[in-house]
Amino acid sequence: MVKRLMSMMIMASVGLAALTSCDNSADNSDSADKSAATATSDAADVHTIDWSAVDSGEKPANLAEYNYPFAIDSQNVRDYAEYFGVDNATAQHNLTVSMASNEALSKVLDQLSEHYTSHELTDDKEMKLIIHTTPDVAASRYDYVLADDFAKGLVLPIVIQPDSKKGEVKAHGKVAE
Numbered sequence: 175m176v177k178r179l180m181s182m183m184i185m186a187s188v189g190l191a192a193l194t195s196c197d198n199s200a201d202n203s204d205s206a207d208k209s210a211a212t213a214t215s216d217a218a219d220v221h222t223i224d225w226s227a228v229d230s231g232e233k234p235a236n237l238a239e240y241n242y243p244f245a246i247d248s249q250n251v252r253d254y255a256e257y258f259g260v261d262n263a264t265a266q267h268n269l270t271v272s273m274a275s276n277e278a279l280s281k282v283l284d285q286l287s288e289h290y291t292s293h294e295l296t297d298d299k300e301m302k303l304i305i306h307t308t309p310d311v312a313a314s315r316y317d318y319v320l321a322d323d324f325a326k327g328l329v330l331p332i333v334i335q336p337d338s339k340k341g342e343v344k345a346h347g348k349v350a351e
Contacts, residue, residue, distance in 0.1 A: 232319040235327025258297040274325035278318040302331040306339040
């Protein structure tokens, strides 16, 4: 039994050596052709956002004269400023834009369908909507001007990030990094 097992192992080793020393030049050219075809196919499958279809047609508002729906000294604005560590003017702006952000998000999601993975709003001085997508979507950026009366004329920068990032919701409702 041992003798038979040893002879089978030797035969397998000889067979493996014979296979690895074969001329694979024909196979290599086929795989190179397939790689080139796949790269070309992948480039053709890149999805891009048509920002002209997303555009609201509104002009950006003059922020110095903008009449926000929240008073700068309101409790909501003060709470937002304290929680996110920003000044009241930034809090007032971000609070208004965040409440109207679904207007822009829905227009982009109409084009992304199954390529969408998640999104987030940043809460810093330069608020932006980051939309995470599958890797087959072209990265891009667009300044969306809100059209709804609630935040009409305010600008929400939108960033498309093809990183497949999915947010995880924690028990208290905060999105995990």
